Amino acid sequence: QSLLRQPPSASGNVGQRVTISCSGSASNIGPNTVHWYRQLPGSAPTLLIYSTSQRPSGVPDRFSGSKSGTSASLAISGLQSEDEADYYCAAWDDRLHGVVFGTATSVTVL
Amino acid sequence: QLVESGGGVVQPGRSLRLSCVASGFSFNKHAIHWVRQAPGKGLEWVAVTTYDGTAGYYAVSVKGRFTISRDNSKNTVYIEMTRLRNEDSGVYFCVRDADPSGYSGWFDPWGQGALVTVSS
Numbered sequence A: 001q002s003l004l005r006q007p008p009s010a011s012g013n014v015g016q017r018v019t020i021s022c023s024g025s026a027s028n029i030g031p032n033t034v035h036w037y038r039q040l041p042g043s044a045p046t047l048l049i050y051s052t053s054q055r056p057s058g059v060p061d062r063f064s065g066s067k068s069g070t071s072a073s074l075a076i077s078g079l080q081s082e083d084e085a086d087y088y089c090a091a092w093d094d095r096l097h098g099v100v101f102g103t104a105t106s107v108t109v110l
Numbered sequence B: 001q002l003v004e005s006g007g008g009v010v011q012p013g014r015s016l017r018l019s020c021v022a023s024g025f026s027f028n029k030h031a032i033h034w035v036r037q038a039p040g041k042g043l044e045w046v047a048v049t050t051y052d053g054t055a056g057y058y059a060v061s062v063k064g065r066f067t068i069s070r071d072n073s074k075n076t077v078y079i080e081m082t083r084l085r086n087e088d089s090g091v092y093f094c095v096r097d098a099d100p101s102g103y104s105g106w107f108d109p110w111g112q113g114a115l116v117t118v119s120s
Helices: none
Strands: A010-012 A016-024 A034-039 A046-049 A063-068 A072-075 A085-093 A099-100 A105-109 B002-005 B009-010 B016-022 B032-037 B043-049 B056-059 B066-071 B076-081 B088-098 B107-110 B114-118
Touching: A010 A016, A016 A085, A016 A105, A016 B107, A034 A063, A034 B056, A046 A063, A046 B107, A072 A085, A085 B043, A099 B032, A099 B043, B002 B088, B009 B043, B016 B032, B016 B088, B032 B076, B032 B107, B043 B076, B043 B088
Parallel strands: A010 A105, B009 B114
Antiparallel strands: A016 A072, A034 A046, A034 A085, A063 A072, A085 A099, A085 A105, B002 B016, B016 B076, B032 B043, B032 B088, B043 B056, B066 B076, B088 B107, B088 B114
């Protein structure tokens, strides 16, 4: 199954802004919405952003999502120590008729 | 809430069935997926069943070996895994697709996961 491409790692100091990219294709991100998940060690992933830019209740507005063409981005502003986790993007793929995940980005707070 | 069960240790070539019981939402209105994660690896989508169970779609890696099904009278989804391989080992998560228009990968909530170990 094809994967969406994410940088393996990202880091920043407390209070800084970090951006994670998610690169796809004309069969997934291009025509469809993108969703983002956060996974803490030893835990199941949780929904962070849905429908490209929507935040579920309880997710602080420090997290934001966007999309342009066949790429999407997750931005974390005002980085906090509890943001250290793995982050995944996901989208439906019209050609594969299934969901494709990103390759995961591990965020480190310096 | 989604609660998986049925995980365990199984020899290569054998079969195993996982179950996922849902509660707290209108089960028969949502597609349900299985997503897995090999030890130390990323997330991999496995399969989806439509809200009514009339169709299922599979990742290339499991197509022809795994079968997803559901029983809406029991709020339960199953995945029957046959001809298991070492590379099928991992935690299997049951997830609801929250997209009201069908399925899009909008996964919420996630189950806690069921561990499957394929080993001789």
